[in-house]
Amino acid sequence: MSAPLYEYGLFGESTSLLVALVIGIAFGWFLERGGMGSATKLAGQFYLTDMSVLKVLFSAVVTSMLGVFWLAELGWLDLPLVYLPPTYLLPQLAGGVVFGLGFVMGGLCPGTSCVSAATGRRDGLAVVGGMLFGVFLFNESFPWIEPFYRSTPMGQITIPEILGVPFGWVVFAVVLAALAAFRASEWIEARR
Amino acid sequence: MTAEVTSEKILGALAAALGLLALLAGNDTLPARESGVIGALAVAKAIRADPEGILIIDIRDQVAWDDLHLPRAVHLPSHPPSEPRTPLAAPEWREQLERLGATQDQTIVIAGGPDSPTRTLWLELRKAGYEASYMPDMLADWLDTIISPTRAPTDDPEVLARWSELAELSRYFGGFPRVIAEPSVREGSVSERLGHARRRGCAI
Numbered sequence: 001m002s003a004p005l006y007e008y009g010l011f012g013e014s015t016s017l018l019v020a021l022v023i024g025i026a027f028g029w030f031l032e033r034g035g036m037g038s039a040t041k042l043a044g045q046f047y048l049t050d051m052s053v054l055k056v057l058f059s060a061v062v063t064s065m066l067g068v069f070w071l072a073e074l075g076w077l078d079l080p081l082v083y084l085p086p087t088y089l090l091p092q093l094a095g096g097v098v099f100g101l102g103f104v105m106g107g108l109c110p111g112t113s114c115v116s117a118a119t120g121r122r123d124g125l126a127v128v129g130g131m132l133f134g135v136f137l138f139n140e141s142f143p144w145i146e147p148f149y150r151s152t153p154m155g156q157i158t159i160p161e162i163l164g165v166p167f168g169w170v171v172f173a174v175v176l177a178a179l180a181a182f183r184a185s186e187w188i189e190a191r192r
Numbered sequence: 193m194t195a196e197v198t199s200e201k202i203l204g205a206l207a208a209a210l211g212l213l214a215l216l217a218g219n220d221t222l223p224a225r226e227s228g229v230i231g232a233l234a235v236a237k238a239i240r241a242d243p244e245g246i247l248i249i250d251i252r253d254q255v256a257w258d259d260l261h262l263p264r265a266v267h268l269p270s271h272p273p274s275e276p277r278t279p280l281a282a283p284e285w286r287e288q289l290e291r292l293g294a295t296q297d298q299t300i301v302i303a304g305g306p307d308s309p310t311r312t313l314w315l316e317l318r319k320a321g322y323e324a325s326y327m328p329d330m331l332a333d334w335l336d337t338i339i340s341p342t343r344a345p346t347d348d349p350e351v352l353a354r355w356s357e358l359a360e361l362s363r364y365f366g367g368f369p370r371v372i373a374e375p376s377v378r379e380g381s382v383s384e385r386l387g388h389a390r391r392r393g394c395a396i
Contacts (some may be wrong), residue, residue: 059203066210073217081315168214175211179204 003077028115031056037115039107039123046104049192051185058178069171089152106130228314230301230325232337236361238299239264246299247292250330251308260331262303263365266292270309285313285320296322303330339367 006016034056035041044050071077103109106127108116113131116124142149160167238246243264250261251270261267268288294300300322304310310326317324327333341362343355359369 062207066207066214069214070210073214168217172211172215175207175214179208182200182204 003071004081027111028118031112031115032119036112037119037121037124039116039121039127042109042112043104043107048188051189055182055185058181062175062178065171065174069167084156084158086156087154088150089154091149091151094148102130102134228311228324228326230327232327232330232333233358233361235262235301235327235334236338236365240361240364245297246301247289247294248301248303250303251310251313252303252305252330256305256331262330262334265303268292270304270313283320285317285322289320289322294322300324302326304328305331338362338365341367341369342372343369345371 005011011019031037035052036056041050042053045053068077068079068082072079099109106113106123108124108127110131113124113127117128118124138145160170163170235246235248239248239262246264248262248265249268250257250265251268252261253269254267257267289300300317302310302313302317302324304313304327306329308328310328314324314326339362341358343351346352355369362369
């Protein structure tokens with residue numbers, strides 16, 4: 001049996017929605033248990049007083065990256081069938097800046113705001129409301145911003161393709177970077 | 193003094209070991225990303241260049257097929273009449289393609305509508321050992337790209353050269369290429385006007 005299971009037709013649309021719901025609930029539960037529903041804790045990342053965000057998210061990146069690499073190496077995952085979002089350099093850079101500003105101002109990102117709201121925090125509810133309003137504004141203004149939205153297209157690119165190096169080299173480099181970041185985080189937290 | 197062994201350190205060591213093994217094992221770059229999607233322009237060029245070298249399988253229902261289909265296409269509905277809920281699987285594809293006389297060196301294109309299981313069937317066709325592509329929304333793509341292509345006025349020689357080639361190809365298939373004076377005032381694509389609007393999804 002090979003993955004992606006949906007692409008290979010092992011389950012259909014309705015089952016895929018059910019799987020997404022179960023994974024989404026599990027994701028939210030783990031975010032909450034990791035303390036990611038607290039705006040104070042998340043904002044602490046920007047002031048280097050609490051490095052939990054970096055550690056949680058870098059752990060997630062390394063876990064999924066190693067999982068994808070080794071599943072593909074073992075022949076259990078058909079990697080070319082995994083959807084890769086295309087890169088639009090300038091609009092995505094602008095989106096990153098807007099995302100970062102919203103994150104530091106609200107203390108929550110889209111996923112963590114839902115976790116925060118689900119646990120009854122009013123700041124979480126406010127961020128979810130703002131996010132939905134932003135989605136509405138984006139859709140209403142799309143005809144005006146569409147040229148920028150579709151500018152600087154680079155296609156479905158990956159870091160190994162850009163650097164022209166084997167996939168495994170990049171995996172190793174990211175693992176090293178994560179371990180170094182974890183060590184630096186411990187050092188920063190110990191100093192405070 | 194002995195260092196304390198914590199779960200974080202064990203997980204870190206495991207990640208380092210798997211990363212190091214990846215460095216040794218990952219001696220290939222990523223496999224080519226096969227989206228499997230082929231556009232109307234590529235299909236039109238292939239039909240014109242070598243009509244015998246391409247096999248277009250139209251998997252839409254009888255009404256859609258009777259309404260309009262691509263030149264040289266054959267009609268093979270995605271679901272066999274005996275089992276209307278089960279799309280064709282790899283062995284059935286092999287049987288059908290052998291019956292149609294398809295060869296391994298032919299370009300095979302699955303042409304479907306917006307709700308056709310083109311990607312699932314493409315995967316089955318791959319499993320059956322055929323190199324194939326698919327057009328997820330054949331009719332809209334064909335109408336907009338080949339039958340009624342448009343462009344804005346321009347002096348850019350590169351754009352004009354590409355347009356000249358496309359317009360010539362369009363006329364070959366009975367199309368009517370047009371230059372639109374005011375591209376900001378869009379009258380809608382031909383597929384939209386005919387009620388075959390192309391569905392937009394996150395993958396586009």
